[in-house]
Amino acid sequence: MKSTKITKRLLMLLGVVLILLAGSVAYMQVFSLYRATPTAQRAAHSATETADYWAFKPKANSGQKDTAIIFYPGAFVQSDAYAIWAKDVAQAGYPVYVLKTPLSFSLIAQNKADIAIKNSHAHHFVIGGHSLGGVVASGYVAKHPKAHITGLLLLASYPQEKNHLAKRTNLAVLSLTASQDQVLKQANYRAAKAWLPKDTQYQTIRGGNHGGFGSYGPQKHDGQATISNAQQQTAIADRIVYWLNRP
Template identity: 40%
Template sequence: MSDPTNVLSRTNDKPARRRWRKALYWTAAIVVVLIVGVLIALNQLTYVPKEEALAALRSGGGVTVAEQSDWTRFEPDSGEARQPAVIFYPGGMVEPESYAPLARAIAERGHRVYVVSMPFNLAMFGANRADGIIAERPEDRYVIGGHSLGGVFAARYAAKHPDTIAGAYFLASYVDEGGSLSDSAIPALQITGTKDGVMNTAKWEEAKANLPAETTYVAIEGANHSQFGLYGKQKGDHDPDITPAKQIDAVANALTAWMNKSGD
């Protein structure tokens, strides 16, 4: 004869298991809803490239453009690019295609340029993606940098790879303590705009302590934060006094001049 106590115990277990299943289902559903909500919010907050930026992604005019899963490469048609090659980390919440005009302008001046695509358009989730670029052409020399938040994480990469990186550059960006280059022999370039309404000037001034002794500073008159790329006016930014084309041309000239000087 079966023990009635055991039968009662098994009977009581069934409602408990059902309650646990329901709780797990509801927890899973809430997590899914939260993830979907975050992705929708990120999509709405993301700055997308203008048509002029998308047009710069087409090969032609002396520049070949090749898109890969983690980056887009811009290089002179001849394939004989000048050294060093340029690795570019986009600003936070800005789609990488927005920087195609700047990358093309640098490639027109003879350098190979890689614009990196970041997970969720945030460099913090893809800070080491330069690894794949360098592995593709280990014989090249590289400078790394980026715009705004992209520059912060480019600095962290440079700080961890002082024997691989030949220079670091920052467009409306700064170096935090996590990427300090103050004790590094790596040369650096800081490019800012006089009409930038987004970059925290106080933090930028404080962060100069994290830069190497060999740092070049360039301030572009009339340039704002948003026109380092072509994605429209960023929230909080000031109106520029120069056109996007003039700002991009000035940035490309300053970056190229610095690379030529650093390579001497």
């Protein structure tokens, strides 16, 4: 009898927890999600959408490269918010897979890149991410020291110390930041340089900000960009393509 009462209380407690969790999820989805701008949504029309990612593929006659980018979005940012620069990179010959993650929170699906790798025809992969997505991308690369992962792309992001990559001599890394970014923790970013290969390329987009690495409007606590979102998107694409085309 006593055990029955305890069981009922535990079930009631579990029910309350589930209700609170569902409410929190609904709140994040309705109020806290950074949604793609209409311009980004239009750019996403060029991609193939699946339940797991947006796939931006080069045109048949554009000379498709053998390296694909697999990208983790920033926290609570809709995946298609990265469609503008992803489309431009794909037009240069490099397929781009922008991953979809539960609640738009990459930490929940840290191995989601596995699906894109499996479905891609490429033989080499650059794993990338924006902000928290870059932290997840770094962790994925650290846990998969395979020859087919040849690069790491960090947009306003850095690895955690536990995902030390400094000794990965076969790993190319491009770290892009923006001069007006007030979200990126600069002290942590500088410290994390010790955990990346010595030949990592560090570049700053002058006038850009944190939210400008996607196209989803203003982000809380961010700095004011002095260039347009379109200009920052072009700068991102140009720098990624130039880096990928390196000898």
